[in-house]
Amino acid sequence: MARPANAANDPERGARILDAALDVIAERGVQGASHRAIATQAGVPLGSLTYHFGGITDILEQAFARLADSIESVHRSGVAAATDREAACHAVADFVMDPVVSGRKRFVLMMQMYAYATQNERVAQVLRDWQRQVYVTLENHFSPDSARAIASVVEGCVMHRHFDAEDQALTRVSVLTAVEALSRP
Structure with a gap:
């Protein structure tokens, strides 16, 4: 507390x-x-x-906006520092493997945010704005189509990191291989 x-x-x-x-x-x-x-x-x-x-709905909306901003700042800082496509691929893999990003608390919050966004337009807009910012950040190194595919794979990888059995857990190498394959022009 x-x-x-x-x-x-x-x-x-x-x-x-x-x-x-x-x-x-x-x-x-x-x-x-x-x-x-x-x-x-x-x-x-x-x-x-x-x-x-203004009430519990306002608190939830602003809390989820704060969550999206915090995740995006971690993503942006790593990818923005990349000097080329290869470094950007490594930054994306590092983001997926970051224990804070894919940890239980962050994962639960993300799933709760997605579920709440299906019933709250303001949170749905937070998600759309966040996705747009992720695309813009990735498009500094990848084509628009690759940026969208990479962003989708990142979210799936985070989910799989949470649910995969230990003997089937994603490795940084497997994430990097997927990102590199999607990043090819």
Whole structure:
């Protein structure tokens, strides 16, 4: 649980609430993300949630937008640093194998976000914007068609990393081989 802020005017409180919402969603799913559970996780008074946000839907929408931004920044930083197509392929493979990106918490949050987006247009738009940004980042090194295919394979690889049996787990080499095959002009 996060430590309550001592100051009455806490400029980080909104962000702490969103991070707490993501923690609650990772533990209990969207259906378990109540005002009370989020406030408790954030270590803030219950009234802080309605002061900073327009309701539970607003909290969920902003929390999922925060999640998408954090994942995209990790992806962008690795691929953007690549100096050529080969380095970009390695950056994509590194992204897939990153334990934070494909770890249980991030995976659960991604699945919850996708499911929630089927019923919430604002979160669906967050996903579309995120995908568009991934494509733009990848298109610095790959054709538009390759960028879309690579982005799709990345998401599938993250899913398989979570569910594959240990003896069938994806390796960095297998991910790199797939990305390189899709990246050929």
